[in-house]
Amino acid sequence: MTGIAFRELSPVSFLERAAAVFADRPAVVDGDRRDTYAQLWDRAQRLAGLLAARGVEPGDRVAVLSPNTHLLLEAHYGVPLAGAVLVALNTRLAPSEIAYIVEHSGASLVLLDAEFREVLGEQPIPVIDSESYDDLVDAAEPHRVEVTDERSLLSINYTSGTTGRPKGVMYHHRGAYLQALAMAYHAKLDTSSQYLWTLPMFHTNGWCFPWAVTAAGGVHHCLRKVDPGEIWRAIDAEGITHFCAAPTVLTMLAEHPDARTLDHVLRVFAGGAPPWPALLARMSELGFDIRHLYGLTETFGPAVVCEWQPEWDSADPEHRAWLIARQGIANVVAEPVRVTDPEGNDVPADGRTPGEILLRGNDVMLGYYRDPEATENATLDGWFRSGDLGVRHPDGYVELRDRLKDVIISGGENITSIEVENALTAHPDVLEAAVVAAPHEKWGEVPVAFVSLRERSSAGEAELIDFVRARIAAFKAPKKIVFGELPKTSTGKLQKNVLRAKAVAE
Template identity: 90%
Template sequence: MTGIAFRELSPVSFLERAAAVFADRPAVVDGERRDTYAQLWQRAQRLAGLLAARGVEPGDRVAVLSPNTHLLLEAHYGVPLAGAVLVALNTRLAPAEISYILEHSGASLVLVDAEHRDALGEQPIPVIDSESYDELVDGAEPHRVEVADERSLLSINYTSGTTGRPKGVMYHHRGAYLQALAMAYHAKLDTSSQYLWTLPMFHTNGWCFPWAVTAAGGVHHCLRKVDPGAIWRAITEEGITHFCAAPTVLSMLAEHPEARDLDHVLRVFAGGAPPWPALLARMGELGFDIRHLYGLTETFGPAVVCEWQPEWDAADAQHRARLIARQGIGNVVAEPVRVTDPDGEDVPADGLTPGEILLRGNNVMLGYYRDPEATDNATTDGWFRSGDLGVRHPDGYVELRDRMKDVIISGGENITSIEVENALTAHPDVLEAAVVAAPDEKWGEVPVAFVSLRETGGASEAELVEFVRTRIAAFKAPKRIVFGDLPKTSTGKLQKNVLRNKAVSG
């Protein structure tokens, strides 16, 4: 009976199905390249054959260093089809960091985009670059290794390593399969969807959208780098209907000279950092349908989604922006989110009492690769500890207050950086803001703000401090404001660790 009632889950099966039912439909747009789903399935199987011919065996790790091109998309299928484990590398890492990950993961082969070949340096393992990749794949024999255990290793995603060596987060086939379905469901993907790859596929496997878009039979539009002009052109010329992005990318789009009101529905998943209400209101004015997500590398990307409720339609624009700025509820395949106090008890759902956000379920990692101590430290009583501070509202929606390490303790009072940032970005001259702690002899710590102004903005430090004091308690206002561009990661997240170092050094 088991044979007909159960099959090991793997996201690779989405492509097999798409090749059968959407064979001649477009699957991939990458520059001048156009592939159908039948062609993508053939290429994925031939990539698996190429890897096997180069000595890759089931369980081996295959690393990929590439921007969002068809090479990296195909690797999300071809590598697991070979029975191997995908290790997608951040293209902005330094050569030493890449070497560490290759050594730590035990990668046996690297696929690399020619533009990033120098970042690899001299490696003791085989390398296939994009200049020969297509020809080699076309000449390979199709190959497939069946998944014997859905909880076996599918990919390893390395964290940014801002506070030490990056950790390898282990994803399993079952989790990726279910998370992909959750993303397809919440994003309302279907065969008419035109998905633009603004989010790096190397970042938590692109929040599982390499598999989600395929499951829905939509079109993958590859984008080598985030460029607001290119994004606006894709929206206009290609009819893009979906993309994912950090709030800073949305800010770039809203401020770009080509920004215009949309003439079709465009759904955006925003995550990586809490979007500020003023930005959400601006994007809403342009016609973007924003959905706020929350998650971590350890949770296959977005484990929590701010699910829209029709009753919110009657609210005014500013109130709606505050509602959708919340992180929300567990996605359709996740377990309910908990917010707990230091004793492990759930905090009251009053929207005020803070606690640590805990998660568990099928879309949580197996653990950290070759690091059982870190795995133990990140879990408690069967729950993953996010390290994020949040509150639960009476309607059950969770709202992030801060990273626990980012809470500023000034004179015994807790100040959450997000609250101060939201107050700053409500000023019409402010484009972006980041608030961190700086040491202070009297108060222990005080908030320092780093602010990027709009081109037309001319607000002074005194003006902004006074503006913040009219919106939140005066002691929470920044004691110093530094103007200028804010440092960001390749995914558009603010690098608060860099700003903290600046604040400490003065």
């Protein structure tokens, strides 16, 4: 039974509140553009009016192809205010992939940053590009469609599609609202927060930070592309206090000539791939307050956070780096995480017994858009199957060991690529490492490592293999090392599917 004062949850309400409470406070910094929260709320409503005037009706899908600019940030409010569904497109995709997603989602209109006109290609639907966007929004009438069901569709986020066609992950208003609150809470966002958009907003709706920063009354600092020099400049000039990033971005910052010890607290949420302990130790030396987290597109981004415990303050640096490299526990709005064996039984919390990580709660997707078979395959007794292998430690913290598909089975023994990568990146000359399986006549599979070295480093294959053998079981050491730059996705994840193909060809 619905209470007399009940209102459906939607993350759009955070902007409505911010416009009332923080009306004249800065909300958006995008190059020379500076907007207050009152202005952002007005523009979001006018964007909704523009969409309605162009024929967008409640339930329609609106695609957006843009880097991290005010256009994409405003779309996170204006599209749902029109009652429509946001489909933020990955700017790194090929035109054929973009065309597939636009068609599959059934988008009725595209908001486009002019830089990506060729990537979008010809579309049989209306397009509003950034060259006319601001004038059209300013001239539009404010409009708003109320949310009548908090579990209705808010956005569709398409997976990277490394193992087939991208799947459309459906987000609901309730999940985004709660996840945004969780991110604001765990990141300790408030009105003094200066948030830098290093994480693409098209990636799981920016882990729900477009709504989280607004809920806290912080400032959104837009960034068109990830440039370590520009990030260091923003840290100095804008007093950046928060950002989210994949480990590869942290590596770029740590190795940049402008790297220095910070003179103010800067909190970083690191995710997208498990950060190696040596990298976390290096970032801590520079004064970054790193919080590791774990999640998937299907879980609105981070469902698990490595919650800091005060007792860890007294741990030695190496042990502390290992503690914070673990994925952690369920965030404040999520259900407790399970780690289960193939029969669905919970594994012992001994830090050794591996199992699949299962997730459940308000911050789990509705399902895959127009793909009931994939939705069914991803669930087990009401739990979402992550496809990730992990262990649970006695303190309840979960540690990711591998993607199930990335486990290397060599001579009947399981080798997790992350363990080998952590051993390799502990070497002072190693910048990044990725380990995959290569076929072997005798052992079935053996680990092969792809490694990028720091500048002016001279470590060779034999030295690194011996280094790994001194740290972990000898059979887990890579049988071959290939040196060079590692391929990455638009969000900084290592493309192991590309490396697996190379390993087979080597």
